[in-house]
Structure formats: structure tokens, C-alpha cells
Amino acid sequence: MELKEIKGIGKTYEKKLFEAGIRNAEDLIIADLKELAKKTGISEKKIEKWREEAKKKVEYKKAEIIEDLTKIAFIAIKENNAKVKIKEIWHENVPVFKGNFDELKEEIEKEEIAVFVNKKIKLWFNGKWYENIPYEIKKEKLKEKKSFIEKLREWWKR
Numbered sequence: 149m150e151l152k153e154i155k156g157i158g159k160t161y162e163k164k165l166f167e168a169g170i171r172n173a174e175d176l177i178i179a180d181l182k183e184l185a186k187k188t189g190i191s192e193k194k195i196e197k198w199r200e201e202a203k204k205k206v207e208y209k210k211a212e213i214i215e216d217l218t219k220i221a222f223i224a225i226k227e228n229n230a231k232v233k234i235k236e237i238w239h240e241n242v243p244v245f246k247g248n249f250d251e252l253k254e255e256i257e258k259e260e261i262a263v264f265v266n267k268k269i270k271l272w273f274n275g276k277w278y279e280n281i282p283y284e285i286k287k288e289k290l291k292e293k294k295s296f297i298e299k300l301r302e303w304w305k306r
Contacts (some may be wrong), residue, residue: 149173156194164188173202222261222269223283230263232271279303 149172151162162284168187170176176199185192193197227261228243244263245252256262256272264270265285271278 149202149206150218151176153205154198156198161190161228164190173206176202177206216279217271217273218282221271221278223269223272223279223281224285224286225263225265225283232257232263232273233262234273 151165151170151172152159154173154176157165165176165184165188168184170179173286176195179195179199181192181195181199184190184195188195196263209257217234220235224231224233225244226242230244232239232242239261242261242263243259244254246265249264249266252264256264260271261274262272268279269281269283270283290294
């Protein structure tokens with residue numbers, strides 16, 4: 149879509165925008181408002197108005213970068229907490245939920261990051277549910293209490 153099709157942009161403004169690298173409405177939509185105002189001498193308010201007009205006329209979608217979390221994440225579960233690694237960053241003390249998923253789902257989704265454990269492990273992160281994330285469940289070993297005599301015998305054997 150050409151710039152002159154946007155209400156308020158005539159030949160003079162079109163030339164200034166063109167000189168600043170704005171060739172069409174799509175360029176105007178994604179341009180940095182402050183930088184463009186500085187380059188052209190046109191007020192930010194006016195450019196913002198044109199941008200809103202351009203958005204109404206041009207079909208555009210925001211880009212969403214989708215990464216496969218199964219390749220960049222790991223969950224280490226220990227009792228009611230987990231450590232979750234996403235893109236080499238560890239998130240500590242992540243709450244772990246167990247039970248009926250349908251009953252807990254709303255509560256879990258209030259968290260920024262959480263783990264649900266049942267037959268499958270699910271990760272709630274960045275407003276989305278993820279499955280098939282590699283994980284491990286650490287179970288604490290019960291420490292055997294040894295009597296003073298047993299400890300003494302072990303010491304003696306060394």
C-alpha cells in the first residue's frame with residue numbers, strides 16, 4: 149500500500165518519509181516512532197495517527213517466534229518443587245501440582261511457571277502448556293540412623 153493512500157499524507161510528507169526509508173504503509177507500521185520523528189521533523193503524534201490509519205488498511209500479523217521447548221527445556225522434580233531449565237536459564241522453586249488436572253488447571257495458570265505431574269508431565273510457561281519436556285524425578289533416600297557402636301566400627305575399619 150502506498151503512503152499517499154493514508155489520510156493526511158500528501159506529496160510533501162510522502163517525500164520526507166521516503167527519504168527516511170519509509171517506502172510504504174507496512175514500513176510505517178513497523179518503524180520506530182521516535183526515530184522516524186527525529187529523521188523527518190514530523191511530530192510523533194502525527195506519525196502515530198498515520199500508523200493507526202495504516203493498520204486499519206493493511207492486513208498484518210505480529211510475528212511470533214515458536215521454539216520447540218522439548219529441545220531447550222528440562223524439568224528436575226523434587227517433591228513439591230521443581231527446577232526448570234529453559235534456554236540455559238534455571239528457574240528455581242517452581243511449584244509442582246498433582247491431582248485432577250481439570251480441577252487444578254485454573255489455579256496452575258495463575259502461576260508464571262508451574263509443573264503438573266500425573267501420567268504425563270506438563271509445563272505451564274509463558275501462558276502456554278507444554279508436554280514431552282525431558283524430566284527427572286528425584287526421590288530422596290531415607291538416611292539410616294546408625295548407632296554409636298556402628299559408627300565406631302565404620303571408623304575403625306578405615
